Amino acid sequence: MTIHWPRLGVEEEFLVVDPVTREVTPGAAAVVSEAERHLGTRVCGEITKLQVETRTAACHTTVDLHAQLVEARSALASAAAAEQLRVMASGSPVLGRAIPPPMTEGPRQDRGNAMFRGLHDELSICAVHVHVESPDRERAVRISNHLRPYLPTLIALTANSPYWAERDTGYASWRTMTWHRWPVAGPPPYFTSADHYDGLVDTLLDAGALVDKGTIFWDVRLSAHQPTLEVRASDVPVSAAESAALAALVRGLVVAAGRAVDAGDPGPQVQPELMRLAYWRAARDGFGGCGVDVHSGQLKPAAELAHRLLDVARPALADMGDLDRVSEWLRQLGSEGDGATRQRRVAARAGGLTDVVDHLVARTAAREESTKP
Structure with missing residues (x-):
C-alpha cells in the first residue's frame, strides 16, 4: 500500500539592502517586479517596502522543496542585482535605522495602520x-495542541536576528521579542475543537484585534487560504538548506502529533507562564544556550531540547526519508552555531556590521549542499 505523506510548503521573507551602504532600503517593489519574470506568483511584496517574500509550491518531498527554495533565492538575488540592490536572509535589519519603516499602501494596510x-x-x-x-480542520486544531510545547525550541534552532537599530541586542532572536507585542501573536491557546478555534477568532475580530483572519499571528494557525496547518515561529534562516531542514522537522512533528491525536491523546496543557518564559529564554540564548522545559520549568541545554524534538519526530522522519537531513542540520548547528552566532562571529572581524550584511547576502542565494547552513 502506498502511503501519501502530507505535502509541505514554505514561505520565506527577506530584506532588501543597498550594496554600497549595506543599509536596508525601500526597493521591494522593483525587486518583486523583476523577480516575477521567473517566479510568477511565487514572489510578492510584504507590509513594508523593505521586505520581499517567496513561496514554494506544495511539495511531496523535501528534496523538491529544497530545490524550489534554492531556485527562488537565486531568482530573487538576480532580480535584486538587476535593480542595483541585494537581498539578505536575516530576521531583522543589521544596518539602517528603519524606524518607522516605509509601509506599502492599500486599504488593508490602512486598516492595519489605524488598528x-x-x-x-x-x-x-x-x-x-x-x-x-492538514485538510481535516478538527484534526489540525488538535495537532496544534501537541505542537505548542515545541515552539520555543524551534525559535532557538533558527535564531537569526541579533541586531536591531545597528546594535547588538544581546538576543539571538530579537524578531521574536518584537513580534510578540501584537495582540494575537506567540503560541496559540489550547483548543478543544475547531469550533473553539473559530469562536475565539470571531471574538478577536469583533474586539478589533484583527484586521482579518489573515492577521492571526499565532505561531501555529490554520491557514486562512489553504488546507494547511501553518507553523510560523522561526526567524528566516540564513540558508535554503536550513529552511528545508526546518520544514522537514516540522512535518515530522505534525505527522507524529497526528498519530497521537488518532490514538486519542489530547495533548499537554502547558502553563502559559512557562510558555512565556520558554519563549523569552529561547529568543535570548538561541541554540547555544539553555532553554526551558515547558513541562517542568527546568533549564536544559537548548541542544538537548532540540534532540528531544528529533526523538519525537524520528519515526516519521525515518518513514519519509528525512531523518538524515534533520540529524545533519542539528549536528551542524552544534558545530557552527545558529544564525545569530554566525552573524556575531562575522561582526567580530575588522569590517564589523558591513561584513555581516555581506555574509548574509552571500549565503542567502548560495549554491549549497543539501544540509549545509
Whole structure:
C-alpha cells in the first residue's frame, strides 16, 4: 500500500539592502517586479517596502522543496542585482535605522495602520512559515495542541536576528521579542475543537484585534487560504538548506502529533507562564544556550531540547526519508552555531556590521549542499 505523506510548503521573507551602504532600503517593489519574470506568483511584496517574500509550491518531498527554495533565492538575488540592490536572509535589519519603516499602501494596510499604530514602527522583521497539508480542520486544531510545547525550541534552532537599530541586542532572536507585542501573536491557546478555534477568532475580530483572519499571528494557525496547518515561529534562516531542514522537522512533528491525536491523546496543557518564559529564554540564548522545559520549568541545554524534538519526530522522519537531513542540520548547528552566532562571529572581524550584511547576502542565494547552513 502506498502511503501519501502530507505535502509541505514554505514561505520565506527577506530584506532588501543597498550594496554600497549595506543599509536596508525601500526597493521591494522593483525587486518583486523583476523577480516575477521567473517566479510568477511565487514572489510578492510584504507590509513594508523593505521586505520581499517567496513561496514554494506544495511539495511531496523535501528534496523538491529544497530545490524550489534554492531556485527562488537565486531568482530573487538576480532580480535584486538587476535593480542595483541585494537581498539578505536575516530576521531583522543589521544596518539602517528603519524606524518607522516605509509601509506599502492599500486599504488593508490602512486598516492595519489605524488598528496597530506604533506597533508597525518595528515591523521590518522576517520569518519563515512552514505549511503542512492538514485538510481535516478538527484534526489540525488538535495537532496544534501537541505542537505548542515545541515552539520555543524551534525559535532557538533558527535564531537569526541579533541586531536591531545597528546594535547588538544581546538576543539571538530579537524578531521574536518584537513580534510578540501584537495582540494575537506567540503560541496559540489550547483548543478543544475547531469550533473553539473559530469562536475565539470571531471574538478577536469583533474586539478589533484583527484586521482579518489573515492577521492571526499565532505561531501555529490554520491557514486562512489553504488546507494547511501553518507553523510560523522561526526567524528566516540564513540558508535554503536550513529552511528545508526546518520544514522537514516540522512535518515530522505534525505527522507524529497526528498519530497521537488518532490514538486519542489530547495533548499537554502547558502553563502559559512557562510558555512565556520558554519563549523569552529561547529568543535570548538561541541554540547555544539553555532553554526551558515547558513541562517542568527546568533549564536544559537548548541542544538537548532540540534532540528531544528529533526523538519525537524520528519515526516519521525515518518513514519519509528525512531523518538524515534533520540529524545533519542539528549536528551542524552544534558545530557552527545558529544564525545569530554566525552573524556575531562575522561582526567580530575588522569590517564589523558591513561584513555581516555581506555574509548574509552571500549565503542567502548560495549554491549549497543539501544540509549545509
